[in-house]
Amino acid sequence: MVKLIRIGANKIGIDGAIAFTILSRIIQAGGGVISLMMVAKCLTKVEQGYYYTFGSILAIQIFFELGLSGIITQFVAHENSNLIWQNKTSFTGSVESSSRLSSLLRFTLKWFAVIAILLFFGLVIAGYVFFNKFGKENINVDWQIPWLILSITTSLSLMVSPLLAYFEGLGRVKEVAKIRFLQQLIQLLLLIGLFSYGFKLYSSPIAATLAFLIVPIWIIFSSKIKMLKFIWTKVDKWTVNYRSEIFPFQWKIALSWISGYFIFQLFNPVLFATEGAIVAGQMGMTLTILNSIFSLAFSWISTKIPVFSSLIAQKEYGKLDELFNRTLLQSTLLNILALTTLFAIIFVLRYFEIKIGGKNLSERFLPYLPMLFMMIPILLNHAISSWATYMRCHKKEPMLVPSLVIGILCCISTLTLGNYFGVIGLTSGYMILTVIAFIWTYSIFISKKKEWHNG
Template identity: 80%
Template sequence: MLKLIKKSSSKIGIDGAIAYTVLSRIIQAGGGVITLLFVARCLTKVEQGYYYTFGSILAIQIFFELGLSGIITQFVAHENANLTWNDQTSFVGSSESSSRLASLLRFTVKWFAVLSVLLIFGLLIAGYVFFNKYGKENVAVNWQIPWIILSLTTSLSLMISPILAFFEGLDRVKEVAKIRLVQQVMQLVLVLLMFFLGFKLFSVPVAAIISFLVFPIWIFFGNKKKILIFIWNKLDKWGVNYRLEIFPYQWKIALSWISGYFIFQLFNPVLFATEGAIVAGQMGMTLAVLNAIFSLAFSWMSTKVPVFSGLIAQKEYDKLDNLFNTTLIQSTLLNLLALTTLFGIVFILRHFEVKIGGKNFADRFLPNLPMLFMMIPILLNHVVASWATYMRCHKKEPMLIPSVVIGILCSVSTLTLGNYFGVLGLTLGYMILTVIGFIWTYFIFRTKKKEWHNG
C-alpha cells in the first residue's frame, strides 16, 4: 500500500519537500475555511475589515526584505552544488564555495537583524497613522494593542527568514517545509482557540507570537545550530561581494517585489479608505482564500528552486526544462481545479442564501462578478510566477520593467477606478492589467530562455 502511494505521488510530482509543503498549504487552506467561519461568527463586519487590512499593511515588510531571502536560497544552492555532505552537520569540497557560504551567512544574519529593528518602527508608525485617519468612526474597535503585537511578530519573522532560506538553499527544503508545517498547525489551533474564547482581534496576534517560537527552538535545540556554526567558521579569503554580486541582481528583484505590493496589497487599504471597513472585509476574505489556493498550487514550483538552481549551475538544461514543464502543468491544473471549486461553492451558498450561525456566509465574500475578476488573475499569476522563478534561478532578473510598469498601472487603476467605480471597477482593471502582464511575460520567458541556453 505504501509503495502504491509513493508511486502515485511520484507520477503527480509529489516528493518529500512538496508533500510537507502541500500538506502545510492544505492545512492552511482547510484551516483558512474554518477560520473564515470563525471570523464571520466572532467578528463584526467592521472588525473583519480591520482583520484583513492588518495583513495588507503588514506586507510593507516587502520594502525592508526586498526579495533578499529568495536570492539567498539561489546563491546558497549554487555554492552547495560544489560541496559533498559527509553527514548532517559537515561537508567537504571546494574551499572557495565553503568560504562563500560562510560569507553569505554572516552577511545575511547581520543585515536582517538591522532590517528587523527598522521594520517594527515602520509598521507601528504606518498602522497608527492609517487607522487613526480612516477609522475614526470605529471607536469601539480595539485595534491598537493587536497591531503592536503583530508588528513585533512580523519583525521577528523577518529576522529568522534568511536562516530558513539558507537551509532551503542547502537542499534542506523538506526539513524547512516540515517545521513550517508544525508552525502552521500550531498557529491555526491557537487562532481558533483564541476566537472561541472571545479574543476577537487579539486572536491572530497572540497565536502568531506563540507559534513563532517553533522556529528558534528548531534552530537552537537541534543540529541546525551545529550546521550554522560549521559554515560560519568556514570563512576564508573568498567571499560574496554584496555590492558587485548581489546588489546588481537584488535591486531589480526589489523593484519587482515593491511593484508586487502595489499590485496585490493596495486593494484592502483603498477600499477601507473609500468604501469602508465592510467592503474591505469582503475583499480581504476573498483574497485570503484565493491566496491560499495560489500558495498551495505554487508549492509544486517553489520547492524546486534549489533543484532548478543546481541544474543551471551544472548546465543540465534539458533536465531543467523537463522538470519545469512537468511541474508547471501539474501545478496549473491544481490551481484551476481549486478556483473552479471555490467559485461553485460560493455561488451555491449565495444563490440558496445558506446561513451559518444565523449569518449569510456568502455575503462576507465579494459579489460573483468581482470575485471572478479576481480569480482569473490568480490563475494567470501562477503561470507568470512560475516563469519568473525559472528565470530568476539563473541569477538574473528580466522581470524588472514589466513589474514596475504593471505595478504603476495597477496602482493608478486601483486608486482611480476604485474611487469612481467601486469594487467592480477596481477588480476589472486589475484583471485587464494581469492579462497584459501575462502576455508580456510569456515573450520575455521565451526570448531569455533561448538567449541564455544557446549562449
C-alpha cells in the same frame, strides 16, 4: 497500498518536500476556511475589515525584505552544488565555495537583524497613522494593541525567515517544509481556540507570536545550530561581495517586489479608505482563499528552486526544462481545479443561504462578477510567477521593467477605478492588467531562455 500511493504521488510530481509543503498549504487553505467561519461568527463586519486590512499593511515588509530571502536560497544552492555533505552538520569540497557559503551566512544574520528593527518602527507608524485617519469613526474597535503585537512578531519573523531560505538553499527543503507545516498547524489551532474564547482582534497576533517561536526552538535544539556553527567557521579569503554580486541582482528584484505590493496588496487599504471596513472585509476574505489556492499550487514550483538553481549551475538545461515544464503543468491543473471548486462552494453557500452563528456567510465574500475578476488573475499569476522564478534561478532579473510598468499601472487603476467605480472598477482593471502582464512575461521567458541557454 503505501507503494501505490507513492507511485501515484510521483506521477503528479509530489516528493517529500512538496508533500509537507502541500500539507502546510492545505492547513493554510483549510485553516483559511475555518478562520473565515470564525471571523464571520466572532467578529463584526467592521472588525472583519480591520482583520484583513492588517494583513495588507503588514505586507509593507516587502519594502524592507526586498526579495533578499529568495536570492539567498539561489546563491546558497549554487555554492552548495560544489560541496559533499558527510553528515547532517559538516561537508567537504571546494574551499572557495565553503568560504563563500560562510560569508553568505554572516551577511544574512547581520543584514536582517538591522532590517527587522527598521521594519518594526515602519509598521507601528504606518498602522497607527492609517487606522487613526480612516477608521476614526470606529471608536469601539480595539485594534491598537493587536497591531503592536503583530508588528513585533512580523519583525521577529523577518529575522528568522532568511535562515529558512538559507537551509532551503542547502537542500533542506523537506525539513523546512516540515517546520512550516508545524507552524501552520499550531497557529490554526491557537487561532480557533482564541477566537472561541472571545479574544477577537487579539486572536491572530497571539497565535502568530506563539507559532513563530517554533522556528527558533527548532534551530537551537536540533542539529541545525551545529550546522550553522560549522559553516560560520569556514570563512576564508573568498567571500560573496554584496555590492558587486548581490546588489546588481537584488535591486531589480526589489523593485519587482515593491511593484508586487501595489499589484496585490493595495486593494484592501483603498477599499477601507473609500468604501469602508465592510467592503474591505469582503475583499480580504475573498483574497484569503484565493491566495491560499495560489500558494498551494505554486508550492510545486517554489520547492524546486534549489534543484532549478543546481541544474543551472551545472548547465543541465535539458533536465531543467523537462522538470520545469512538468511541474508547471501539474501545478496549473491543480490551480484550475481549486478555483473551480471554490466558485462552486460559494455558489452553494449563496443558493442555500448557509449561516454560521446566525450570520449569512455568503455576505462576507465579494459578489460573483468581481470575484471572477479576481480568480482569473490568480491563474495567470501562477504562470507569471513560475516563469519569473525560472529566470531568477539564473541569477538574473529580466522582470524589472514589466513589474514596474504593471505595478505603476495597477496602482493608478486601483486608486482611480476604485474611487470612481468601486469594487467592480478596481477588480476589472486588475484583471485586464494581469492579462497584459501574462503575455509580456511569456514573451520575455521565451526570449531569455533561448539567449541564456544558447550562449
